[in-house]
Amino acid sequence: MTTEQPKPRMQRSRLLRLIVAIVVTIPLVISAIYMWALWDPTKKVDEMPVAIVNSDVGYGEGADRVDAGAGVANNLVESQSLGFKLVDEKAAYEGLRDGDYYFVIQIPEDFSESLANIATVTEAPALISVTFNDYNTLKASSIGGSAMEKIQQAVLKGVATTTVGSLVDGVQSLGDGLRTAADGSTQLADGTTTLREGIENELAPGVSQAAEGSNKLAAGAGTLSQGLYTLQAGTDTLGAGATQIADGIERITGQIPLAQVEALLKQAQAVVPNSSQLATVSELIEGLQALKAGSRQVANELTDPNAQYRGGLNKLVDGGGQLASGANELSVGMGKLDAGVAKLADGARQLDEGAGKLSTGLNAGAEQAPDFGDQDRRTSLAALIATPVGKEYKHVAQAQFMGPGAMVVILIIITMLIPIVVFMSFRGHRFVTDNEAPRSVRDIARRGLAVVGISLVAVWVLAALVWFFMLSPSPNPVSLWQVYLITGAAVVMYVALISVLFTLFGYVVGAITSLAWMMLQLFSYGGIWMYQTVPAPFQWLYWISPMTLVQKGYTASFNGVSGFWPSFISMLVIAAVAAAITFAVVKWQNKRLHGVDAPGSGGETTEILTPTH
Structure with a gap:
């Protein structure tokens, strides 16, 4: 033993x-996990199954319709940066729970609306939500986050803050111009209304009365001219008679030696100074001499164009003819002016209506034109437009x-x-x-x-x-x-x-x-x-x-x-x-x-x- x-x-x-x-x-174990963590899986992320849900309903109608969600979803699938699959919402989240998809990218219903109205005063970009389930896989959230950064850069490719800042300033200038134009159009509408009322209430009636007066003036001038022609003809007849009378008086007085008679009469008056008969004869002799001179003067006035009466009458006849002609032309012109004023009144009414529509439209446009506020607000909005698409991470159960x-x-x-x-x-x-x-x-x-x-x-x-x-x-x-x-x-x-x-x-x-x-x-x-x-x-x-x-x-x-x-x-x-x-x-x-x-x-x-x- x-x-x-x-x-x-x-x-x-x-x-x-x-x-x-x-x-x-x-x-x-810790060392092994750490060493495995050094592995870079991003080279093969294109094989990771990821669900894309496009819930965007679009925005607008006809040629103005925006379907940004469909464009983003299709671009992501075509990019093949991840194993994207376009599925409906139910299949996507069931697949996330089953582990068929590593995460879900969902484009919201108002995605297109948010982008279409990005130029309005807003505080947040259009969001794309990314949902992870760390119960299934830990690294999917970190790798998916890195991939989403690249995806977002691809979506926003070509957009620069400076360019969009210029756009914002330009739209701001447009809005300011619209508001100024709206103010001016209101004044224009007021002015055209005043013009229309002035033409309709004052100018048109006055021109119409003037046209009627010119017609009467033309008729009167014609009558006057005809009367002057008649007067001239009568004067010619009267002058001929006056000349005959003057010639007859001169023949009569030519047979009487008036000078001798006057000399003898003066001698007789000297002998008989107070004789009434001699005074009467003396007056008769003076009357004959005056008659002789007056009759010839009357005849000259009636017949000599250089005489004051006859020359004046000739000028009056000529003036009467010119007056009649001018009055006729005035009447014709006033008729045309009356017709033109009628057209002017009609144009003024159309101008007033157009100015009213312009004022209404510009004021409505000015109300709709964005007002981006001060420079700081515009800078903030420019940054928002430069990054119009944001991302929101959601976790069924976060591990981090x-x-x-x-x-x-x-x-x-x-x-x-x-x-x-x-x-x-x-x-x-x-x-x-x-x-x-x-x-x-x-x-x-x-x-x-x-x-x-x-x-x-x-x-x-x-x-x-x-x-x-x-x-x-x-x-x-x-x-x-x-x-x-x-x-x-x-x-x-x-x-x-x-x-x-x-x-x-x-x-x-x-x-x-x-x-x-x-x-x-x-x-x-x-x-x-x-x-x-x-x-x-x-x-x-x-x-x-x-x-x-x-x-x-x-x-x-x-x-x-x-x-x-x-x-x-x-x-x-x-x-x-x-x-x-x-x-x-x-x-x-x-x-x-x-x-x-x-x-x-x-x-x-x-x-x-x-x-x-």
Whole structure:
């Protein structure tokens, strides 16, 4: 009988082994995650399925209609910068919950209206919402945010603040000009109204009266001219008679020697100074001389064009003719003026109506013309027009800043990491010393159940601490009981799979292999990095990775979508197959080493946690 040698302290203290396991595994996990984080997935984001929902209803009618949402959606799909798919709203958000889409880009109903009215006084751009679900994938939100920056730059390509600033100033000048023109048109309308009233009430009646007067003047001038012609003819007749009278008087007086008679008469008066007869004869002689001179003068006045009367009469006749002619021309002109004033009055009415419409239109336009305010306001608006499309990020469950979306990844990591740590905290059995009793199937089963129990307790304690004290707000899964079942199934599956590795490769290699296997799954399972963006070999791992099943189970549980039962049953089947493999390997090892089944397989047991040295 051999004396049992004292065991090293490492083998005696389970707590010390647990601490060592934690100290070894935690830095490895953190380092691996950090190293995987250095991977740049942006080169393959064009393969990420992303849903586009165009809810824009357009704006305007006919040639003025704006359908900016359709243009943006089509441009995004054609750009192929991401794996864009244009779907309806229901399909998009169902796909986001199912994990079919990494995020949803939604163009709102008023997108075109906001852009069409961007020149009005507004405070916010047209928003495109981007919705992430970190329950499905952590990196989708950060990569999607970076991609959206590039997408927005493509949407806004060619728009510059300076150019739009000039546009704003120009529109402002247009608005100011419209307002000035509106003021001027109001004054014009007032002036044309006054003009119309003046023409209708004063000018037109006056011209009409003047036209009637000119007609009467023409008639009177004609009558006057005809009378003057008649007077001239009568004067000619009268002059002829006066000439005959003067000639007759001169013949009569020519037969009487008036000079001699006058001399004799003066002599007789000298002899008889107071004789009345001589005085009468003297007066008669003077009368004859006066008659002779007067008759000739009258005849000359009536016939000589150089005489005052006859010359004046001739001029009067000529003037009367000219007056008649001028009066006729005046009458004709006044008739034309009267007709022109009528047309002028009609034009004034049309001008007044047009000025009124112009005033109404310009004032309405001035009211609609934008007023961008002062220079600071115009500068702010120019910046808004330069960036007319903004983005709004929404999260079903945000993981960043310790949000509830991080819970799924934490559960996925700890459901595998804790069983590895628990396995490493157990003694190494025959991997530490060569003097080891053979293990039985019952021993392996007991060890598996112990690891499962300890791991479940540790997982739930750690998960509860994170759930209630580290994440804010706390996660709110659709089905909490499904979360419990998926967690339990994941722990059982990982314990069974890790047991296969420890059984096949031993304590040291089994631990390293388990950790390496975990790191590969973290990079390929799709919950942190989108599996479409990782290198091809890791994409193959996605389809065969047990962690992918766990992730799909949690996605179904937290989001309330289908996929829970396939994942749950698949994990239990994998656990059963792994357990069967472990038992088969143990039996094969025992037969190979000893040629018989291990002791205890028929009822005996061997301590597996405290092997003898």
